[in-house]
Amino acid sequence: MASENLDQAAIIAAARALEAGALVAFPTETVYGLGADAESPAAVAAIYAAKGRPQDHPVIVHLAPDAPLDYWAIDIPVEAHALAEAFWPGPLTMILKRAPNIPDAVSGGQDTVGLRCPSHPVAIALLRAFKGGKGGVAAPSANKFGAVSPTLAQHVRDEFGQDGTVAMVLDGGASQVGIESTIVDLSRLATHGPVLLRPGHISLDAIAAVIDRVPAAPDAAAPRASGTLESHYAPHTPVAMQDSATLHQTLAELAAAGRKVALIHYSDMPSTHAALRLPATPDGFAHALYAALRAMDGHGADVILVEAPPQGGAWLGVNDRLRRAAHGSTGIVHGLLNQSTPHSPAA
Ligand code: TXA
Ligand code: MG
Numbered sequence: 001m002a003s004e005n006l007d008q009a010a011i012i013a014a015a016r017a018l019e020a021g022a023l024v025a026f027p028t029e030t031v032y033g034l035g036a037d038a039e040s041p042a043a044v045a046a047i048y049a050a051k052g053r054p055q056d057h058p059v060i061v062h063l064a065p066d067a068p069l070d071y072w073a074i075d076i077p078v079e080a081h082a083l084a085e086a087f088w089p090g091p092l093t094m095i096l097k098r099a100p101n102i103p104d105a106v107s108g109g110q111d112t113v114g115l116r117c118p119s120h121p122v123a124i125a126l127l128r129a130f131k132g133g134k135g136g137v138a139a140p141s142a143n144k145f146g147a148v149s150p151t152l153a154q155h156v157r158d159e160f161g162q163d164g165t166v167a168m169v170l171d172g173g174a175s176q177v178g179i180e181s182t183i184v185d186l187s188r189l190a191t192h193g194p195v196l197l198r199p200g201h202i203s204l205d206a207i208a209a210v211i212d213r214v215p216a217a218p219d220a221a222a223p224r225a226s227g228t229l230e231s232h233y234a235p236h237t238p239v240a241m242q243d244s245a246t247l248h249q250t251l252a253e254l255a256a257a258g259r260k261v262a263l264i265h266y267s268d269m270p271s272t273h274a275a276l277r278l279p280a281t282p283d284g285f286a287h288a289l290y291a292a293l294r295a296m297d298g299h300g301a302d303v304i305l306v307e308a309p310p311q312g313g314a315w316l317g318v319n320d321r322l323r324r325a326a327h328g329s330t331g332i333v334h335g336l337l338n339q340s341t342p343h344s345p346a347a
Pocket of ligand 1: 028030031032033034057058059060091093095106107110112113114116118139140141142179180181183197
């Protein structure tokens with residue numbers, strides 16, 4: 001987006017609303033965020049209330065480019081500065097030890113803080129206008145707890161539309177990346193090394209190339225991340241993933257059983273009740289995924305079937321989100337094939 005297209009008046013109004021303690025939804029390159037003044041425990045509490053999210057879940061603090069990290073965090077390892085230099089502004093969140101002056105409301109009582117400088121021009125303009133660029137905007141994804149994250153302003157309006165809890169929704173078009181930021185924990189670097197809490201567009205390899213160490217999978221003692229709850233990012237319709245060959249067979253069987261399938265795929269497939277074909281690249285698939293899940297959720301289908309993407313490292317973020325979306329729907333295809341169909345009487 002060219003900077004002359006930024007609605008400066010709306011951005012200034014949004015910054016003043018944040019300073020007054022209100023909630024503002026704003027675009028980032030990953031997903032839309034539901035923002036509040038990170039240093040106001042009351043404003044942060046309003047985010048939890050609006051989302052219906054438990055109070056002990058930490059939120060990411062968004063910073064303007066070149067904001068001093070040492071205002072927000074202590075014991076900052078050189079690796080954090082190197083990663084910020086390499087990937088900020090951009091879709092990387094770092095977990096660091098929280099500075100004592102930062103209220104524990106943003107970290108759900110943990111002694112850490114999640115920091116990220118987003119690259120979307122509207123987000124940057126908002127962060128520069130808010131408290132003269134010296135503040136932090138706490139922002140989880142702008143969706144109700146457990147639901148699919150928004151990648152369009154309309155998604156946010158659909159979810160928080162008329163209830164008055166969100167003062168403004170800034171519109172910055174479709175989020176480029178489409179899935180949430182990569183989260184790397186550097187708060188226990190000396191004892192545990194870097195830990196990947198959530199995969200995203202910034203890959204393990206890209207991080208390893210900067211800090212010479214590949215982040216490990218989280219252990220039981222790693223900081224809690226709500227995006228790592230199994231049932232996250234789920235639409236209302238059950239979701240199942242199948243490899244391309246199995247999917248062909250399943251589509252035929254479900255059609256024969258009179259079932260309605262909403263299909264998300266990237267290779268040639270037979271026609272179904274509803275379908276969306278996404279690009280067969282990790283970046284293209286991620287960009288379109290959440291809008292596709294929302295759209296397919298609106299077709300009254302019995303199941304959303306997703307053609308399982310490849311397993312390579314670049315697909316880690318997409319596979320992670322799909323696995324979570326499908327969690328809780330185990331056995332759905334089998335059930336649909338074996339229960340009585342909508343067209344035949346119960347046995
Ligand atoms: O791309 C993103 O990260 C988006 C945009 C709006 O920036 N935000 C986002 O926020 O995904 P949310 O709240 O939906 O997910 C943030 C994740 C959660 O899993 C949260 O638990 C984790 O970050 N997190 C935040 N601060 C943390 C901390 N101090 N320790 C551990 N995890 C933390
Ligand atoms: Mg979220």
